[in-house]
Amino acid sequence: MKTPLLIDKLKQKLRGHFNYFGVLGNMVDLNQIYNYVIEFLYKWLNRRSGRKSMTWLQLKRVIAFRSLAKPVCKARDRSRRVWL
Numbered sequence: 001m002k003t004p005l006l007i008d009k010l011k012q013k014l015r016g017h018f019n020y021f022g023v024l025g026n027m028v029d030l031n032q033i034y035n036y037v038i039e040f041l042y043k044w045l046n047r048r049s050g051r052k053s054m055t056w057l058q059l060k061r062v063i064a065f066r067s068l069a070k071p072v073c074k075a076r077d078r079s080r081r082v083w084l
Contacts, residue, residue: 007063010037011066011069014034014068015069017033018074023074027071031071033071038063042054042056
């Protein structure tokens with residue numbers, strides 16, 4: 001799969017995950033998932049050839065250009081509501 005297509009598909013998956021799980025109190029976990037995905041994207045993009053095909057700087061440029069979804073809080077966590 002070409003890199004732009006891979007990142008666009010990854011963007012869709014991350015946006016859906018962040019929209020579903022993006023509640024208050026879950027931002028630490030969402031940031032950990034985002035960092036984990038970026039690390040594995042870097043790892044797998046560099047496995048395509050016998051040498052490193054992409055540096056961290058190049059990957060960050062591609063992510064910025066393709067505007068990869070970042071974690072956001074979309075809704076409040078209703079399970080933490082205090083009842084009086």
